[in-house]
Amino acid sequence: MRNIRLTIEYDGTKYNGWQRLGNTENTIQHKLENVLSLMSGENIEVIGSGRTDAGVHALGQVANFHTRSPMTTREILDYCNHYLPQDIVVKKAAEVEERFHARYNAVSKKYMYRIWNSHIPTAFYRKYSYHVPEPLSIEKMRKGTAYLVGKHDFQAFSSVKSKKKSTEREIYSIEILKERERIDILFHGNGFLHNMVRIMTGTLLEIGLGKRKAEEIPLILEGKIREKAGVTAPAQGLFLYEVYY
Template identity: 70%
Template sequence: MRNIKLIMEYDGTRYNGWQRLGNTENTIQHKVENVLSRMTGENIEAIASGRTDAGVHAYHQVVNFKTNTTMTVEEIRDYCNQYLPHDIVVKKAEEVEDRFHARYHATSKKYLYRIWNGKIPTAFHRKYTHYILHDLDLDAMRKAAAYLVGEHDFRAFSSVKSKKKSTVRTLYSIDIHKEGSQLDMMFHGNGFLYNMVRIIVGTLIEVGEGKMRPEDIPEIMAGKVRAHAGVTAPAQGLFLYEVYYD
């Protein structure tokens, strides 16, 4: 049996996230598995590097699946792009060793969050940015972000319900860059909890608005209470940007 790795990108606007759900077929995993199963004549399970939530996009999602098909990887890629919805694209297909697992073997990920920050909103980027009219204090946001870099317990910055699951993660970097009205925040870490990036973004926005101080961040982390952090930023600004493997 062959193990095929796909590099995919998708616009998550109209989907209920990556993960297959029992009450709807409107997930990216369902669309991908449906096409792969039809292509191979087999019951295909597509394993992703991680689940993206409803409305979240991906520049670089990694997926693997097992199959007995004799199709070339180029034929697999082209078949997928012919029959998948046009907002889901396979950029590359390759055969990998049998033990490769898109989720378990990922060593780190990057997420990008985009904000349109200016007096005039954008008609064309509204599905892919969170619009904020007023100016933000970027220096304060960067100072607050610096407290989050490193290994910490991010329970206060997640929507994780289980008390048994570890909420310790390592953020290697948070880069905040603005050019014109486009404000980008890039997060690189060894793993991310449910809603972690969006809650951190919401918190940094509140710092930028003067509703919180950068010095509040360590206290929020130590308290481990979700309600003490900022609001969850909207989904449409979030992109899975890169996935890294050894």
């Protein structure tokens, strides 16, 4: 049995997220499994590095699957890109050791959230950014990131309902890059809770708009109450940027 690792890019606009769901076939995982199963004549199960929600994109999602197919990795890549929808692209295919697991072997992830900060909206980035028409203070937002970096309990910055699992995570870095109207926030950490990046982004945006102070973040972290943090930024600005192994 061979183990094949895929690096995948997708536009999540019209999909119900990554994970295969019982009530719809409109997921990234289902589309991949369908094409790979037809290719190999086997019932293929694709293991992703993690889920992305409805409307969220990926520049570097990683997945793996097991197969007995004799096709080369180049043939697998070409087959996928011929038969997959055009908004899902396999960028790389490589044979890896049997024990490689896209989810369990991942040591950290990087997400990017893109903002279009201009009074005038954009026609071309509208599906891949969040339009904020009011001026943002990058300096204030960067001040806020300093309080989020490190190991913390991020319960207040997630929509996790269960209290059985740990909500402690470590953020290694948060970069804010600005190029004219476009602002990219890059979050690198050992793991992320459900909606964590979008809630951190919403909080930083409120700081950048002067609606709250950066110094509030330690109190929010300590309080562990979701309602004390900022709004959940919309899905279309979020990208799974890279997975590290």
